[in-house]
Amino acid sequence: MATLDASRVRPRATGFAASLADFPGVAKSEWTKFRSVRSSYWTLAIAVVATVGLGALLSLAVASRVGHPHGPTRATLDPALESISGIFLAELAIGVLGVLVVSSEFTTGLARVSAAAVPSRSLLLAAKATVFGAVVLVVGEISAFAAFFAGQAVLSTKSLQTTLSAPGVARAVASGGVYLLIVGLLGLGLAGIVRRTAGAIAALFGLLLVLPLLVLPLPSPWSGDISTYLPSSVGMDLLTPVRAAGSLSPLEAGLIFAAYAVAALVGAFVLTNLRDV
Amino acid sequence: MIEAVGLTKRYGQTLAVDGLSFEVRPGHVTGFLGPNGAGKSTTMRMILGLDAPTAGSVTVNGRPYRLIHRPLREVGALLDASAVHPGRSGRAHLLALAEANHIPRSRVDEVLALVGLTGVAKRRARGYSLGMGQRLGIAAALLGDPGTLLFDEPLNGLDPEGIQWVRNFFRALAGEGRTVFVSSHLMSEMALMADEVVVIGRGRLIAAQSVDAFIQASSQNFVRVRCPRAGELEEALVARGASVTREQDGALAVSGLEPAAIGQLAHDTGLVLHELSPQQASLEEAFMELTAGAVEFHGGGLPSNPHLDAVGRG
Numbered sequence: 335m336a337t338l339d340a341s342r343v344r345p346r347a348t349g350f351a352a353s354l355a356d357f358p359g360v361a362k363s364e365w366t367k368f369r370s371v372r373s374s375y376w377t378l379a380i381a382v383v384a385t386v387g388l389g390a391l392l393s394l395a396v397a398s399r400v401g402h403p404h405g406p407t408r409a410t411l412d413p414a415l416e417s418i419s420g421i422f423l424a425e426l427a428i429g430v431l432g433v434l435v436v437s438s439e440f441t442t443g444l445a446r447v448s449a450a451a452v453p454s455r456s457l458l459l460a461a462k463a464t465v466f467g468a469v470v471l472v473v474g475e476i477s478a479f480a481a482f483f484a485g486q487a488v489l490s491t492k493s494l495q496t497t498l499s500a501p502g503v504a505r506a507v508a509s510g511g512v513y514l515l516i517v518g519l520l521g522l523g524l525a526g527i528v529r530r531t532a533g534a535i536a537a538l539f540g541l542l543l544v545l546p547l548l549v550l551p552l553p554s555p556w557s558g559d560i561s562t563y564l565p566s567s568v569g570m571d572l573l574t575p576v577r578a579a580g581s582l583s584p585l586e587a588g589l590i591f592a593a594y595a596v597a598a599l600v601g602a603f604v605l606t607n608l609r610d611v
Numbered sequence: 612m613i614e615a616v617g618l619t620k621r622y623g624q625t626l627a628v629d630g631l632s633f634e635v636r637p638g639h640v641t642g643f644l645g646p647n648g649a650g651k652s653t654t655m656r657m658i659l660g661l662d663a664p665t666a667g668s669v670t671v672n673g674r675p676y677r678l679i680h681r682p683l684r685e686v687g688a689l690l691d692a693s694a695v696h697p698g699r700s701g702r703a704h705l706l707a708l709a710e711a712n713h714i715p716r717s718r719v720d721e722v723l724a725l726v727g728l729t730g731v732a733k734r735r736a737r738g739y740s741l742g743m744g745q746r747l748g749i750a751a752a753l754l755g756d757p758g759t760l761l762f763d764e765p766l767n768g769l770d771p772e773g774i775q776w777v778r779n780f781f782r783a784l785a786g787e788g789r790t791v792f793v794s795s796h797l798m799s800e801m802a803l804m805a806d807e808v809v810v811i812g813r814g815r816l817i818a819a820q821s822v823d824a825f826i827q828a829s830s831q832n833f834v835r836v837r838c839p840r841a842g843e844l845e846e847a848l849v850a851r852g853a854s855v856t857r858e859q860d861g862a863l864a865v866s867g868l869e870p871a872a873i874g875q876l877a878h879d880t881g882l883v884l885h886e887l888s889p890q891q892a893s894l895e896e897a898f899m900e901l902t903a904g905a906v907e908f909h910g911g912g913l914p915s916n917p918h919l920d921a922v923g924r925g
Contacts, residue, residue, distance in 0.1 A: 352680055356711075363711035370703035371696055443694030447751065450659045450688055451711045453677040610662040 353457045360452055360461040368435065368465055377431040378469070381424040381514070382477045388420030389481035393488040400492040413496040414503045414575045417485020418478050418510050421573065425517040428470055429538045432521030435466050436602075437531040446611050455606040463522055463599060470518040471511050478510025502575030505584060509572045512588065517542070519595040520565075526602025541565055541594065565594050612637055612790055613658060613759065617667030620653050620814075627653045629814035630667065635792045635807075637758070640785045642805030642822070643794035646902050650814040651794045652690070655763050658792075659688055671759055683712040687752035688761040692744040692768070697737035701728055701747045704736065705754060714755050722750040741768025749777070759790040766795055778804045798895035808894075812902045822894060829900055831892030833866040834873055837885040847880050848873065862886065 368374050393416055399405040436459075439445040452458045486495040498504040520541070525534040542565055549561045561567055562582065571577070571587035582590070613635040620628040628650040635641045645651050656662040658669050660676035668675065671686050679685050695704050705719045723732045726746040731739065739747065745768050752760055762781075766774050774797075781804055785791045792809075795801050801808075808825050810817040818825055826832075838844045841863055845855050853867040865873060870889050877884050892900075 356681070359713050360711050363707045363709075366703060366707040366710055367696075367699070370700060370707070371698040373698060438696060442696050443691050444696055446656070446659075446661050446690055447694050447708070448711075449661055450676075450686075450690075451683050451708050453660050453679065453682055610656070 353454050356452075356454075356457060357461060360457055361465055363451075364461045364465040368469065371438075373434060374431065377427050377434075378473055381427040381431075382473065382480075384424040384427060385418070385420040385474075385477035385510070386481045386484055388423055389417045390484040390488055392419050393417050393485035397488055397492045397494065400494070406494065408494065411494055412575065413486065413489050413494050414482065414500070414506050415573060417482050417489070418507060418573060420481055421474075421478065421510050421513055424474075424477065425514060425542070425569075426539070428474070428514045428518045429521040429542070430535055432466060432470075432518035433525040433531060433534040433538060435462060436522055436525035437529060437534055440529045441531060449611040455611075456603055459526060459599075459603060459606055463519060466522060467515055467519055471515045474511030474514035475508065476511075477514075478507050481510070482507045496575075500575070502577075502584070506573055506575040509584070509588065513569055513572055513591070516569075516591050516595045520598050523595060523598025523600075523602045527598065527605055542569075563590055565591060612673070613669065613671055613761075613792060614673075615654070615658075615667070615669040618654065618657060618664055618669050619666040620650070620657060620662060621665040627814055628657070628664075628811075631811065631814065631816055632667075633809045633816060633819045635790055635809065637790040638785055638788050639806040640781050640791045640793060640804050641807040641809060642801040643792055643809050643811075644798075644801065644898055644902075645794075645811040645817075648813075649811045649902075651811065652763055653814075654811070655688070655690060655761055655794065658761060659686070659690070681712040681755075683708060683714065683755035683757065685755070685757050686759045686761065687755060687757040688763075689745075689748035689752045689765055690761075690763045692741075692748035692765075695736040695739075695744065695747065698735055700733050700735055701739070701743075701750075702732040704747065705751055708751055709754055712755055718754060718756070722753045725753065726750045742770060742773050745769055745773070749780075757789075760784060760792070762791075762793045764795055765793060766797055766800060774800060798893070798898055802894035810898065810901060817901050825901075826892055826894060826897045829892040829897035831896040831900055833864045833890050834868065834870050835886060835888045835890050836863040836865055836873060836877075837861075838863070838877065838882055839885065840882055843880065844877060844882050847876055847882075851876060864890075 396406050396411060396416055439448055448458060449455065486497070489495040496503055498507065521534065521538045524537045525531070528534040528537060546561060546564055546566045549557055549564065551557070552560065568582060568587040568591040571582050572584055572591055577583060581587075616632050618628055618631040619626070631650070631654060643651055653662060657664050658671065658676060671679065676682060676686065695701075702719060702723065705722065706716065709716065709719050720729070723729045726749050728743060728746050728750060731743060736744070736747070745765060749762070749765060752762065765777055769777060778800065781791050781793060785806070793804065802822065805822055807821055809819045810825070818828075835858070836844065841861060845863060848855050848863070848865055848868065851868060851872075853865050856864045858864055870887055874884065874887055
């Protein structure tokens with residue numbers, strides 16, 4: 335072991351500039367953390383299988399009902415949305431993974447070790463969100479396109495398929511990865527606020543799944559007005575190729591959907607800087 | 612060098628740390644002692660910038676921890692050996708810490724070898740024994756080859772061989788000029804390891820001095836005297852202002868007089884002494900005496916006995 339090196343004790347620049355310079359190292363560290371636990375792989379694998387497998391399965395079910403009295407026709411079917419609908423199952427896995435990336439540090443006590451290594455709480459959270467977000471975006475995009483092509487291959491047996499050049503289809507499919515990114519970061523942000531796994535998952539599922547049910551029984555103009563802006567509705571609009579009458583444009587829907595994740599992340603950033611670890 | 616000035620931490624109604632001021636100097640192993648709930652762990656967390664002080668400040672090498680750039684190169688700490696993701700290997704755990712502080716990858720294998728974990732480095736931490744976890748925590752603290760080291764109860768879970776290794780290792784680190792600050796409830800170990808002590812009770816400073824001075828200050832120091840005519844000697848000693856108690860086997864425990872004065876007195880009185888031996892309090896006895904009024908949680912029932920009273924971790 336080397337003896338003391340006096341140069342190491344020299345004060346250095348701190349603050350935002352230093353944080354920026356440290357970002358690559360901290361991001362690398364977060365990448366090492368992410369790839370060194372099996373739950374990351376399992377959860378991503380579940381998301382991929384759900385997106386591609388369920389998309390193909392739903393397409394198969396649709397194709398098998400062609401010719402029945404109430405079976406699908408070119409007019410009633412949205413072949414693109416049908417093929418990427420597995421995303422609505424995959425989002426649960428991705429959301430939980432986003433929660434775990436943060437909450438597992440608090441449940442194991444690792445949060446203190448991490449905060450001692452990286453005293454800037456914002457830098458640590460930003461690196462975590464960036465690494466996790468990048469992984470989810472890449473995996474999500476690949477899965478969405480794979481699901482689309484698998485689904486169209488199945489639907490083409492009954493000539494119900496569409497192509498990426500059809501109106502809105504390329505945009506809708508490409509939004510698949512973005513959709514999962516937003517849900518993942520929403521989970522990560524909520525975990526930053528709540529710090530506990532169960533609480534953060536409950537909050538996430540509450541927002542995505544329970545809230546729409548609670549709004550449903552409200553008196554008529556309110557129910558519709560509110561539900562238009564709920565995460566589940568704007569998410570659906572984001573993945574739908576052709577805008578339905580009365581719904582938001584894909585850009586509006588995407589921005590509102592993203593705003594939920596941004597709000598959770600801002601809350602996490604503010605609280606992580608205010609609270610003790 | 613760690614310096615706390617008026618360090619205070621309040622949790623709601625509870626004052627966990629109350630105006631604590633002390634210095635931990637380089638080149639020594641400094642023991643951090645205090646009964647359960649005295650505020651040792653809270654103090655350690657404030658040193659590392661994990662908890663913000665309610666009042667006062669604490670600095671390492673003159674700066675608050677959170678202003679230290681890539682701090683693992685300057686300060687290494689082990690707060691809780693179980694603070695590892697159970698699904699992550701020891702090596703990946705250390706690698707992530709190294710990368711965050713621009714510490715070369717080769718250093719990870721170096722510290723693994725240093726603590727004797729090379730063989731299990733790729734195993735998931737879930738399968739580690741208590742002692743292996745403790746060694747991993749020590750490896751993490753050493754990762755950046757820091758000049759200041761903090762350890763909260765580093766001996767927990769170690770076997771006697773491991774304890775001896777840690778003791779020698781910490782002394783060697785201090786010998787290299789590093790600042791080593793160690794909390795432990797194993798007083799006998801602390802007596803062998805530490806040169807200096809910082810003792811706190813109920814969040815307040817009780818003593819900050821050398822181990823020797825700390826023990827000297829204890830009233831538990833006495834001179835054991837055996838004399839065939841103990842009664843006469845006792846009278847003479849009391850007449851000279853000493854305080855005398857009888858031990859179970861009839862020996863006299865004398866405090867307030869030096870051995871030389873006792874011998875002279877015996878000679879002057881014409882008494883024969885069979886034993887005249889100065890007894891020094893153990894660190895544990897000195898600690899028990901000084902913290903007696905500052906114990907947060909007393910064990911109930913049993914009569915007070917310094918060797919039975921739990922001096923648990925705080």
